[in-house]
Amino acid sequence: MFITGFVTRIKCAFRDKEMIFWTLLFPVMLATLFYFCFSNLDSADAFSPVKTAVVADQAYRQAAGFQAALEEVSKEGEDRLLQLTRVETREEADRLLEDGRVEGYLTIEAGAPKLTVRDDGLNQTILKSFLDQYLQISATAAHILERNPQAAQQGLLTDLMEQQEFTREISLSNAKPSHQLPYFYALIAMVCLYGSFQGLTSAFYLQANLSALGARRSMAPRKKLAMITADMLGSLAVHLLTMLVLLCYLLLVLRLDFGNQIGYLLLTVLVGSIVGVSLGALVGAALRIKVEAKTAILITLSLACCFLAGLMVEGISYAIQQNAPAAAWLNPAARISDAFYCLYYYDNHTRYFMDLGVLCAMAAIFGLGAMACLRRRKYESI
Template identity: 40%
Template sequence: MFIHLLRYKLKSLFREKDLLGWVFAFPLVLGTFFYLSFGNMINNEEYDFKPVPVALVSEGNTDAAFESILENLSKDTEDQLFKVTKTGEEAAKELLKDGKVDGILYTSPELSVTVAGEGLNQTIIKSFLERYLKDKAIYEQIGSNHPEKMEAAAGLLTKDIAFNKETSFSNTKMNNLSQYFFALIAMTCLYGSFIGARSVEDLQANLSAIGARRGIAPAHKLKVICADYLGAVIVNFASILLLFFYLIIILKIDFGTRIPYILATGFLGSVIGVSKGTFIGSISQISSQLKGAIMSAVNLILSFLSGLMFNNMKDIVEHKAPILNRINPAALITDCLYSLNMYENFDRFYSDIAIMGVIAVLFITGSYLLLRRTRYANIPSIF
């Protein structure tokens, strides 16, 4: 019975031309526009790296070794990594606020960093400081336990610093414009809300003739709900697969080599999108037109905050209101794709996936509770 319900739900959804237009066609068209606008810049193998602008606040007790290394990495050579501005704390904060530097390095009371957002330059600054602190701890431990090996250890650490240009977080060359395509994937996932809402509408007797007929059918209601939900997820995930195929195979957009993890992100994003639509669609007191308007507005706002219209938007939100990036499904999806391209380890990816899983569970639970409580005193004429 379940397979029968699922099969007919899939047939029903693939006959909804308006839904297929928004979920399948629109992302492809938007992706094409992105590519025509700056696709060649994304696929350009030569990346014009510019030194990372950073402010150095050196007040009170300072770390001479740290400042020496930072000075060497700031020399005007082809290997220059940083462009350092020495200033006071208040002036540094103004520079960061105005976007003139990507981070502030403090040497007192202890080495620390403040960055504006989560872009490539910010990652370089944080990783540099983390690496220095790690190497410093190793150096101090060697000095404490084996003083005779201090000179050799210092040589190794200096040699490691000298090869900073060859160090990479992953094997993928990232471009800031890739954020637009990451946000496009997130938007397509959220568009599954239209499918989820339509599926729920077909379950509600007061909203559609199909819902009225299915309401008196002998099929178990939970099986019907599960079949409709799974069908909606399958259709939305199919649109994600089509979009990935188009971007990677046809347009040659580089999403990296971790394809299984990328597809897993797309699948969980589809689950969230459909679940969000199911939740909104389960509110029986709202008309279908108003539900559609709410979903369109929510999808647009969430996509905007994730960087769909302005690629640095997510970084701005991270600096001004970071909590929004932790609860915005679109921002989490783009961050998953970003972390898969930028980091060798999966810590950040798994953190984002865990939050996405919680969001999906909340939407699913809310939808179930709303549908479970639906009762009809009478059914208005809808035939």
């Protein structure tokens, strides 16, 4: 009888076309939209050499030191700072600047380099910083040579041009930083919580005062606990199948990189889905209001949790974590999203298992609460 109830619940779930749309087709459509909207986020921060013009007139040709500095920062390679274009006259440089083909241009006036730009921005700031650094080094070198003419033969210029670094950049993992993945993490968390619709449907068809099917099932000679368990597991199985389809679409079609810890990835999806289904069952069993109102509550709750987990605004999850850590830890969507984040970036599973522990506690509270409400529900008449 347990197997019969389990299989029957699965069949009923697949016949619910509206449910399949919201838990499978809609997330796939939203993931596709995210992919096309956010695919350039990771490349937006990539640095490209600043397009710069220099007026190569007689004054420039006489400034050997400045020429050497420009050639050094415009050489091909990973550390290339400027993409240099040489022009003969200032009028030609002005035309390039007006047409937007360069971010600024350099000239030599009264023996000193000068920068001309049209707008304010990051690239213009980089140009100004380069010029300021060159002027500072030149002034320092002139001052030292004035007091010690032999310093040039003692490696002064090499020492001044050499950049000393006193910090070392390290990474907790080999994963490349990504701005688009948090949106997909929050999307998966949203779909996990959408399992609440399956749980709500199961609770609806287990209560005799809400549906004719519930009334017939209440009269059946079966243990109530076995009936509830079979229904909940059937709902969970269907939702897990939709989650697996979504994950396959993200990994195999959209080619998103979630790291190589697929086992832990699937475990997170399993626990998150249990939280979603049990939450829906609890709302369906505990609240004595119309099913439409229960659905509205679940939709509002799911979207609010996902908003605070970063589904709509990047960085809001971090802000909540810093300013209201209790709210962040009580948000199931934030814990699911953070678990994916830990798997991608961290080299250990300490924080991951903390997230998973919180989710398991939520699932236990929601599930046991739903079962208690459904098992103790009695009716004087139907």
